[in-house]
Amino acid sequence: MPRSPSPSPPAGQPSTASDAGDAVKAIYVFANEKGGMTDINRGKINEIIAQLSQSSAYTAKLLKSDRRVDETVALLQQKLQRSDEGARRSAAAVVARQVAALEASRRADRCCAVIDFDMFYAAVEIRDRPELADKPVAVGGIGMISTANYVARRWGVRSAMPGFIGQALCRQLVFVRPDFAKYTAVAEVARAIFREYDPKMTAGSLDEAYLDLTDHLHKRARDGGGGGAGDDSGDCDGGGEGERRGTALTGEALGELAGEVVGEIRARVKEATRGLTTSAGIGPNFLLAKIAADVRKPDGQFCTGWSREAVLSFLAPLPVRKVPGVGRVMEKARARKDGAASAVCELLSRAAEARLLFTPGSADSLLRKSLGWEEGGREEAAGEALQKGISCERTFRPTGDEAELGETLRRLCASLAEEMAARQLRGRTVTLKMKTSDFDLLTRDSSAARPVGAAEELQARAVMPLTVAD
Amino acid sequence: MPRSPSPSPPAGQPSTASDAGDAVKAIYVFANEKGGMTDINRGKINEIIAQLSQSSAYTAKLLKSDRRVDETVALLQQKLQRSDEGARRSAAAVVARQVAALEASRRADRCCAVIDFDMFYAAVEIRDRPELADKPVAVGGIGMISTANYVARRWGVRSAMPGFIGQALCRQLVFVRPDFAKYTAVAEVARAIFREYDPKMTAGSLDEAYLDLTDHLHKRARDGGGGGAGDDSGDCDGGGEGERRGTALTGEALGELAGEVVGEIRARVKEATRGLTTSAGIGPNFLLAKIAADVRKPDGQFCTGWSREAVLSFLAPLPVRKVPGVGRVMEKARARKDGAASAVCELLSRAAEARLLFTPGSADSLLRKSLGWEEGGREEAAGEALQKGISCERTFRPTGDEAELGETLRRLCASLAEEMAARQLRGRTVTLKMKTSDFDLLTRDSSAARPVGAAEELQARAVMPLTVAD
DNA sequence: GCACAGACT
DNA sequence: TACTAGTCTGTGC
DNA sequence: TACCAGAAC
DNA sequence: TACTGTTCTGGTA
Ligand SMILES: Nc1ncnc2c1ncn2[C@H]1C[C@H](O)[C@@H](COP(=O)(O)OP(=O)(O)OP(=O)(O)O)O1
Ligand SMILES: Nc1ncnc2c1ncn2[C@H]1C[C@H](O)[C@@H](COP(=O)(O)OP(=O)(O)OP(=O)(O)O)O1
Ligand SMILES: [Mg+2]
Ligand SMILES: [Mg+2]
Numbered sequence: 001m002p003r004s005p006s007p008s009p010p011a012g013q014p015s016t017a018s019d020a021g022d023a024v025k026a027i028y029v030f031a032n033e034k035g036g037m038t039d040i041n042r043g044k045i046n047e048i049i050a051q052l053s054q055s056s057a058y059t060a061k062l063l064k065s066d067r068r069v070d071e072t073v074a075l076l077q078q079k080l081q082r083s084d085e086g087a088r089r090s091a092a093a094v095v096a097r098q099v100a101a102l103e104a105s106r107r108a109d110r111c112c113a114v115i116d117f118d119m120f121y122a123a124v125e126i127r128d129r130p131e132l133a134d135k136p137v138a139v140g141g142i143g144m145i146s147t148a149n150y151v152a153r154r155w156g157v158r159s160a161m162p163g164f165i166g167q168a169l170c171r172q173l174v175f176v177r178p179d180f181a182k183y184t185a186v187a188e189v190a191r192a193i194f195r196e197y198d199p200k201m202t203a204g205s206l207d208e209a210y211l212d213l214t215d216h217l218h219k220r221a222r223d224g225g226g227g228g229a230g231d232d233s234g235d236c237d238g239g240g241e242g243e244r245r246g247t248a249l250t251g252e253a254l255g256e257l258a259g260e261v262v263g264e265i266r267a268r269v270k271e272a273t274r275g276l277t278t279s280a281g282i283g284p285n286f287l288l289a290k291i292a293a294d295v296r297k298p299d300g301q302f303c304t305g306w307s308r309e310a311v312l313s314f315l316a317p318l319p320v321r322k323v324p325g326v327g328r329v330m331e332k333a334r335a336r337k338d339g340a341a342s343a344v345c346e347l348l349s350r351a352a353e354a355r356l357l358f359t360p361g362s363a364d365s366l367l368r369k370s371l372g373w374e375e376g377g378r379e380e381a382a383g384e385a386l387q388k389g390i391s392c393e394r395t396f397r398p399t400g401d402e403a404e405l406g407e408t409l410r411r412l413c414a415s416l417a418e419e420m421a422a423r424q425l426r427g428r429t430v431t432l433k434m435k436t437s438d439f440d441l442l443t444r445d446s447s448a449a450r451p452v453g454a455a456e457e458l459q460a461r462a463v464m465p466l467t468v469a470d
Numbered sequence: 471m472p473r474s475p476s477p478s479p480p481a482g483q484p485s486t487a488s489d490a491g492d493a494v495k496a497i498y499v500f501a502n503e504k505g506g507m508t509d510i511n512r513g514k515i516n517e518i519i520a521q522l523s524q525s526s527a528y529t530a531k532l533l534k535s536d537r538r539v540d541e542t543v544a545l546l547q548q549k550l551q552r553s554d555e556g557a558r559r560s561a562a563a564v565v566a567r568q569v570a571a572l573e574a575s576r577r578a579d580r581c582c583a584v585i586d587f588d589m590f591y592a593a594v595e596i597r598d599r600p601e602l603a604d605k606p607v608a609v610g611g612i613g614m615i616s617t618a619n620y621v622a623r624r625w626g627v628r629s630a631m632p633g634f635i636g637q638a639l640c641r642q643l644v645f646v647r648p649d650f651a652k653y654t655a656v657a658e659v660a661r662a663i664f665r666e667y668d669p670k671m672t673a674g675s676l677d678e679a680y681l682d683l684t685d686h687l688h689k690r691a692r693d694g695g696g697g698g699a700g701d702d703s704g705d706c707d708g709g710g711e712g713e714r715r716g717t718a719l720t721g722e723a724l725g726e727l728a729g730e731v732v733g734e735i736r737a738r739v740k741e742a743t744r745g746l747t748t749s750a751g752i753g754p755n756f757l758l759a760k761i762a763a764d765v766r767k768p769d770g771q772f773c774t775g776w777s778r779e780a781v782l783s784f785l786a787p788l789p790v791r792k793v794p795g796v797g798r799v800m801e802k803a804r805a806r807k808d809g810a811a812s813a814v815c816e817l818l819s820r821a822a823e824a825r826l827l828f829t830p831g832s833a834d835s836l837l838r839k840s841l842g843w844e845e846g847g848r849e850e851a852a853g854e855a856l857q858k859g860i861s862c863e864r865t866f867r868p869t870g871d872e873a874e875l876g877e878t879l880r881r882l883c884a885s886l887a888e889e890m891a892a893r894q895l896r897g898r899t900v901t902l903k904m905k906t907s908d909f910d911l912l913t914r915d916s917s918a919a920r921p922v923g924a925a926e927e928l929q930a931r932a933v934m935p936l937t938v939a940d
Numbered sequence: 941g942c943a944c945a946g947a948c949t
Numbered sequence: 950t951a952c953t954a955g956t957c958t959g960t961g962c
Numbered sequence: 963t964a965c966c967a968g969a970a971c
Numbered sequence: 972t973a974c975t976g977t978t979c980t981g982g983t984a
Contacts, residue, residue, distance in 0.1 A: 062952095093575055097574075101564075120949090146954090147949085159949075162951065163951075204948085330946085361830075361959080362959080388957070389955085390955080391956075394953090394954085395952085397951095439952080444943085445941080445943080447984085528974050529974095531974095586971095611975090613973055614974060632975090675978095678971075795968090796969090799969090800968080800969090832982090859978060860977085860978085863975085863977080865974085865976085867973095912965085913966075915964060
């Protein structure tokens with residue numbers, strides 16, 4: 001039960017005529033429904049953001065990239081127009097059979113949960129500085145905010161928002177420097193608990209865990225009610241799944257039990273982390289659980305249910321952007337004619353069209369997701385999920401001084417090498433990434449015969465592709 | 471009705487103990503059932519081939535490549551072993567639904583034909599030198615045979631067989647140099663006729679044509695029986711397909727009429743080319759028509775039928791190698807445990823396995839083909855089918871003389887440039903292809919910003935990637 | 941493999 | 950004044 | 963893009 | 972003695 005902030009954000013009034021161009025407003029997506037309080041004073045927030053961003057190089061870049069997306073989408077639409085009847089019919093047929101097949105194989109016997117800390121970095125910092133509890137807090141700096149507490153969010157402060165804009169939105173905003181060691185330690189505490197419920201648990205990030213509770217729920221149902229996962233923990237790691245299940249635990253029964261278990265997990269995590277709250281989603285697969293985790297945020301949980309009806313009525317009205325993997329661009333590519341964002345049901349109803357616009361893989365993936373099916377008609381990667389890349393980058397004030405740039409590169413390579421050594425990692429491909437003062441990104445890379453790891457090797461490799469050929 | 475050859479090939483007797491190793495015999499595929507008379511004296515033929523090839527560099531290369539294939543296949547099998555239950559079940563499900571969907575959408579309203587000249591080059595040469603008619607004839611040289619007439623085939627002489635082996639198999643074999651201009655002219659004559667029946671006809675090669683007869687058959691059914699496509703020809707090129715159909719012409723009725731029409735086409739072609747015979751396949755799509763075209767060769771035609779039963783009973787017993795796109799390697803990859811080649815029905819029954827071994831696209835393609843479905847769940851490429859590459863290569867006696875090699879390259883580039891100019895073609899990527907004396911193939915290429923076409927440009931580009939980096 | 945864009949936290 | 954850092958995926962060439 | 967292998971005629 | 976020439980496709984890095 002959050003206390004109300006000392007000074008309140010301005011009350012929401014429809015903002016009238018404004019100076020900042022609508023195009024500029026349209027590209028900034030901070031003020032959307034994600035997280036925090038919704039719709040208190042959307043107009044004011046947009047106004048301030050647009051005002052401050054208006055003539056920046058960053059805005060120019062966003063507009064440019066937006067135009068490119070527009071062009072691409074227009075091209076796709078043209079392609080659609082040109083596509084012949086046969087192709088369209090065939091696409092529709094493919095979709096129809098995929099839908100039928102997916103529906104036919106809906107299973108109600110698996111239970112997945114996604115657990116995500118609330119305002120993670122901020123929560124940790126506030127826990128350690130209780131006087132901040134009712135103040136608007138941002139973790140990050142004047143350059144960039146990593147996250148903000150729910151108080152600050154009422155002013156429109158958001159993750160991935162530059163600090164100075166956050167400050168403009170909320171004069172009293174308190175900035176706190178991030179302390180990753182602390183977050184890592186907290187994450188480890190939580191994961192130890194998660195593993196008691198699913199030893200194969202995986203982590204999506206420091207603050208996010210994916211648990212397959214199926215086995216645990218069957219154990220609990222078998223061994224009788226009551227709490228605690230304690231002595232079960234050793235049993236799960238061995239052979240295949242569900243060897244000892246036996247109980248017919250499906251659908252809503254699964255959901256009910258899962259709700260209790262997840263509540264228990266969250267309570268234990270809160271206890272073990274001295275008060276940090278989490279939110280959770282529960283569902284028949286990780287995709288749905290992940291989407292569900294957002295529904296009762298903060299400090300709540302939501303279960304999608306298992307039936308076709310439950311799942312579809314949950315998904316259908318959601319904005320497509322809620323679907324993991326659908327970002328700014330895909331949202332635009334699948335927007336309605338008037339530019340308004342689509343809901344998931346429209347993704348479904350226009351799936352045949354998507355089949356003509358995207359690669360088979362992308363179209364499949366989109367369709368499966370809009371039906372609430374997680375990825376992995378394929379291998380599902382039973383393996384250990386080895387790390388594939390490691391990087392170190394720094395943004396600095398523009399300079400053309402080659403000596404200075406070289407020195408920066410050297411330092412980056414040194415840091416990277418250190419980290420790689422610590423984690424016993426080496427790599428075959430070294431990528432040099434450059435950002436220009438107008439935010440254009442360039443990469444150049446070079447692959448070595450044998451993996452490299454030493455700072456000097458990294459640096460040498462990084463520079464190689466700059467000496468061009470042809 | 472072919473006359474019998476003056477001297478006959480040796481009668482077939484099971485060849486007993488032999489000098490040449492079985493491994494060597496196994497890799498030479500000349501003596502299989504494709505084309506010509508089958509099984510007269512398979513053992514003898516294999517014996518001679520193996521004897522002559524035994525210790526050549528070419529054989530070494532084949533064996534090596536064969537071992538590589540074996541390894542790959544073994545790896546795939548291991549992968550199969552390791553794949554978990556879930557993956558296997560999911561693959562089976564995918565296959566089941568694909569099969570169901572494909573079966574559901576079988577259509578009986580299209581009629582395709584593939585028409586292919588018999589022993590094409592040889593037939594043209596023999597037509598122009600009638601005294602060769604009952605002699606064994608090979609078109610090509612002592613190095614390589616492009617094709618042989620049916621007389622020569624009784625001795626085991628085949629396309630892609632080196633001339634000296636052909637000669638060993640058949641002492642009287644007459645070699646004729648190819649004359650591509652003649653073959654092109656003949657092809658044009660035939661195509662003019664084909665286009666009367668399907669203006670959108672496409673050519674698979676000089677001697678092979680793909681005709682969609684659907685529209686023509688409907689016209690003919692509408693306008694009453696009788697022969698001749700003449701005045702119809704102008705009607706087809708306009709808008710979409712079947713605008714004026716109206717007649718309910720499907721399945722076996724379609725097949726019967728198609729048989730007549732294809733007979734008429736083949737007669738007209740024979741007439742127009744002064745006696746050249748063709749064989750044809752008729753079926754509900756080009757894949758089946760193509761396979762069917764081989765059944766009644768030479769000078770015959772075959773129709774697969776349209777019903778599921780007809781199609782499957784036609785396909786099921788065929789060796790997989792009959793399926794276009796399935797070659798030596800895929801045949802081996804899908805062979806039975808004992809190494810014997812599979813039939814198409816086994817492709818089907820082990821389709822789930824294939825799904826785990828190959829990429830989704832390859833697995834799909836294999837499955838569709840084994841059900842008698844042509845490719846193109848996708849776009850089907852309505853476009854004009856622009857040429858994508860052009861090349862000029864020559865095999866010569868091994869040399870390390872760089873000046874000589876350079877001069878050869880110069881000449882090749884000159885020829886190529888000439889051809890490109892004549893056809894108004896240019897290209898963005900120039901590939902240098904090299905073959906070593908032990909038949910290893912290497913390519914090196916380089917892409918230019920703008921397309922090139924001049925001999926000097928080609929040559930310069932070709933040499934570029936030889937000056938290596940790193 | 942290389943370059944780039946997109947996505948997520 | 951000021952618009953991150955780290956990891957992964959997909960696509961096209 | 964670059965390289966390789968397979969396939970077809 | 973001698974084992975092609977042309978085009979396309981797909982996979983992998
Ligand atoms: N754009 C970003 N850049 C850098 N760090 C980020 C960014 N977004 C999120 N993070 C970090 C800070 C967050 O506390 C942590 C977890 O992210 P996330 O779960 O999305 O938000 P959150 O935990 O801060 O709030 P919520 O209550 O919405 O979950 O990851
Ligand atoms: N491997 C090859 N190398 C070069 N040219 C070839 C090769 N195979 C075939 N050709 C040429 C010569 C053929 O006459 C022509 C048509 O091939 P194809 O239809 O397969 O055989 P064919 O027409 O000679 O005999 P048939 O069709 O009666 O079996 O293409
Ligand atoms: Mg969170
Ligand atoms: Mg032929």
